[in-house]
Amino acid sequence: AQSVAQPEDQVNVAEGNPLTVKCTYSVSGNPYLFWYVQYPNRGLQFLLKYITGDNLVKGSYGFEAEFNKSQTSFHLKKPSALVSDSALYFCAVSVRGRNTPLVFGKGTRLSVIA
Amino acid sequence: EAQVTQNPRYLITVTGKKLTVTCSQNMNHEYMSWYRQDPGLGLRQIYYSMNVEVTDKGDVPEGYKVSRKEKRNFPLILESPSPNQTSLYFCASTSGTLPFTNTQYFGPGTRLTVL
Numbered sequence: 674a675q676s677v678a679q680p681e682d683q684v685n686v687a688e689g690n691p692l693t694v695k696c697t698y699s700v701s702g703n704p705y706l707f708w709y710v711q712y713p714n715r716g717l718q719f720l721l722k723y724i725t726g727d728n729l730v731k732g733s734y735g736f737e738a739e740f741n742k743s744q745t746s747f748h749l750k751k752p753s754a755l756v757s758d759s760a761l762y763f764c765a766v767s768v769r770g771r772n773t774p775l776v777f778g779k780g781t782r783l784s785v786i787a
Numbered sequence: 788e789a790q791v792t793q794n795p796r797y798l799i800t801v802t803g804k805k806l807t808v809t810c811s812q813n814m815n816h817e818y819m820s821w822y823r824q825d826p827g828l829g830l831r832q833i834y835y836s837m838n839v840e841v842t843d844k845g846d847v848p849e850g851y852k853v854s855r856k857e858k859r860n861f862p863l864i865l866e867s868p869s870p871n872q873t874s875l876y877f878c879a880s881t882s883g884t885l886p887f888t889n890t891q892y893f894g895p896g897t898r899l900t901v902l
Contacts, residue, residue: 679829682827705887705888707890709891709893714895714896715895715896716791716877716893716894716895716896717830717877717879717891717893718893719890719891719892722888722890724888763829763830767887767888768887769888773887774820774832774835774845774887775832775887775891777822777829777830777831778829779827779828779829780829780830
């Protein structure tokens with residue numbers, strides 16, 4: 674069965690500094706990987722996804738993520754954090770070629786401090 | 788505006804009193820899903836539907852029912868709610884015959900408290 678690990682419950686970063694939110698996955702087969710963001714009192718919003726092709730994926734709001742097959746990772750990054758990036762971030766995985774639902778990680782709360 | 792709507796947004800009820808949370812999408816999506824979100828556990832899928840009259844269990848289906856009589860609607864039914872079903876519930880939808888490769892659109896959430 675597929676699984677996702679987000680090893681950090683909380684990440685704190687100063688505004689203007691680069692940020693990284695970590696995600697590792699485990700699947701039997703080739704993964705589809707997603708990042709979603711949840712702002713307070715809102716539903717989840719799509720940020721970016723990796724399906725195939727270039728390992729570096731660019732998404733909304735200046736975020737990007739790098740698919741690393743050897744390390745089974747899909748870390749979310751942004752070169753310069755904004756206070757408005759403070760939110761709960763979820764990594765999710767499904768398996769290519771199979772009709773298996775998305776499995777979400779437990780989420781990482783990002784706090785960007787001014 | 789493309790959206791997924793849920794009602795009610797907030798609900799406080801008592802153990803055993805049947806309730807329904809509605810979900811509707813206006814994007815003509817085939818796939819719809821219900822999740823619950825609990826602190827430290829992330830999102831867990833309750834049920835999903837690949838199309839009208841086609842539903843399947845997710846990871847945590849116990850105590851829930853769903854139906855998909857129309858493409859746009861996917862209600863979540865709690866026949867006899869219990870306190871362990873106190874949670875934040877999200878409905879989501881997406882298009883395509885391979886929905887798990889596509890972006891999911893989430894509703895705003897329903898916060899349910901069962902006393």
